[in-house]
Amino acid sequence: PCTQPTAGTRGVGTFVPSRCALLGSGVCKALSLEIKASPKVQAFLGEQVSLQCSFKSSSPITESLTVDWTYRPLTGGQMESIFHYQSVPYPTTVGKFKDRISWVGNVAKGDASIAIQSPVMSDNGTFICSVKNPPDVYHNIPQTMLIVTERGNWLSGVGDRVVRERGRRARSPHAAGLERGVPGGAERGLGSPMPRCLRPVPLEKEQGPMASSCLPSGLCLTPRGAPAVPRARALVYSSLRDPC
Structure with a gap:
């Protein structure tokens, strides 16, 4: 009025x-x-x-x-x-x-x-x-x-950077293939097929004791806040029991 x-x-x-x-x-x-x-x-x-x-x-x-x-x-x-x-x-x-x-x-x-x-x-x-x-x-x-x-500060501040990248960084072909369950992924050394995550989830649920977290952008984080790496690499490192 x-x-x-x-x-x-x-x-x-x-x-x-x-x-x-x-x-x-x-x-x-x-x-x-x-x-x-x-x-x-x-x-x-x-x-x-x-x-x-x-x-x-x-x-x-x-x-x-x-x-x-x-x-x-x-x-x-x-x-x-x-x-x-x-x-x-x-x-x-x-x-x-x-x-x-x-x-x-x-x-x-x-x-x-x-x-x-x-x-x-x-x-x-x-x-x-x-x-x-x-x-x-x-x-x-x-x-x-x-x-x-406050600006997001989860996982030692790395999470905020990854969230900003979600809208502009495409997932790697290997990671996208794993999310869709492409046959032959394990033979290429990329680990077993992994469903697309809708939220950050512990990688250990799918790939053993490693405690990395993956986001829909195809990037993974470590609990120590190390730099994010492509999901495909994280799966390889997980299978080798080597932190990504």
């Missing part, structure tokens, strides 16, 4: 239904801005993340245009102002986001985006982008949920 801020909040805080919402969507569309923002953004611990916000106004951009970003923690509580823009950016100088908010937008292009430096998990919460370009002051209120997590 179209909304306008309550008196004295300068676009931050509580919002109530606007007059245009009561008059009908046609009137509202003629008077309001349209704001778009990503509903959910995932960030990684310590790595800069951008919160995208774009807008369209029916009026020319002037120096009266303002941009406000507000934040509510995931645990709940009051909304707090973390950024204000009017001709120049005014990032917050207090609170948890002090010295961590930067302006990456361009109002001439309808961009009101900001960036957060060194995000931490306690930053998780809801962010709201609000734009006013008088006389256009009525607009929708899109919300962005920020989720900060």
